[in-house]
Amino acid sequence: MFKTLLLYSILVSNTFAVNINPILIADKVNGTLELYNPKTNQQIVITAALYGKTKSDKYDEAVYDGKKRKNNVTPAGYYTVRQAFSNHYNRPMLIFITGEKRIMTIHPVYLGSKVQKRQERLDSITAVDNRITGGCINVPAAFYYKHLDKLPNGTILHIKHEIELI
Numbered sequence: 001m002f003k004t005l006l007l008y009s010i011l012v013s014n015t016f017a018v019n020i021n022p023i024l025i026a027d028k029v030n031g032t033l034e035l036y037n038p039k040t041n042q043q044i045v046i047t048a049a050l051y052g053k054t055k056s057d058k059y060d061e062a063v064y065d066g067k068k069r070k071n072n073v074t075p076a077g078y079y080t081v082r083q084a085f086s087n088h089y090n091r092p093m094l095i096f097i098t099g100e101k102r103i104m105t106i107h108p109v110y111l112g113s114k115v116q117k118r119q120e121r122l123d124s125i126t127a128v129d130n131r132i133t134g135g136c137i138n139v140p141a142a143f144y145y146k147h148l149d150k151l152p153n154g155t156i157l158h159i160k161h162e163i164e165l166i
Helices: 002-015 120-125 142-148
Strands: 023-027 032-037 041-047 079-087 090-098 101-108 132-135 137-139 155-159
Touching: 002 032, 041 142, 079 101, 101 142, 120 137, 132 137, 137 142
Parallel strands: 023 155, 101 137
Antiparallel strands: 023 032, 032 041, 079 090, 079 155, 090 101
16 A cells, blocks of 8 residues: 555656646456545545456457457556546546547446346445456446546546556
8 A cells, every 4th residue: 555655646746746636546456446635645535346357457459349349358557537428328427548449438337237237246345246347447326426527637547457567
C-alpha cells in the first residue's frame, strides 16, 4: 500500500501540479474500483467492480473482429477518462479506451443478461466471480450516479496489473 501511495504522490506532483482531480484505481485482483483523493492521499470511496473475463494485462485489438469479443481483457495501465452517453446502451459511460474497432468504458452494471448474474457477482463477498465483462468495468448503478457521473474529463484511471511484472 505504501508503494501505491508513493506512486500516486509522485504521479500527482509530476502531472497535476495545477489541477488535481480525483484518481480512479481499478484493482482487478480484488474486484474493486476506488476513488482516491491525491490532495489528501486518502481513499474517498471504494466499491465492488466487474472486469474482463480474461485474466491478462494487455489488450490486443487485433484479435477483436468488430462483431465478437475474442479478448475480454481489462488492460492494465494509466488512462484518462471522458464522459460520454451511449445511445446504443442508453446510459452514461466513462470512456477510457477508444480503439479502431471498439471502446472500453466504466459504466453502471449491465443487467441485460440474467444468466450472467452480474448484480449477484457485485454483491458477493469474494472477488473470484467478478470476471464477466468483455473488458469494460461495471460498477453498481447507485455508485456510478453518486460518485462517477460528474467526474471531470481528464480524470486519471489506473488499472493495476494483475500479473507480476518482471
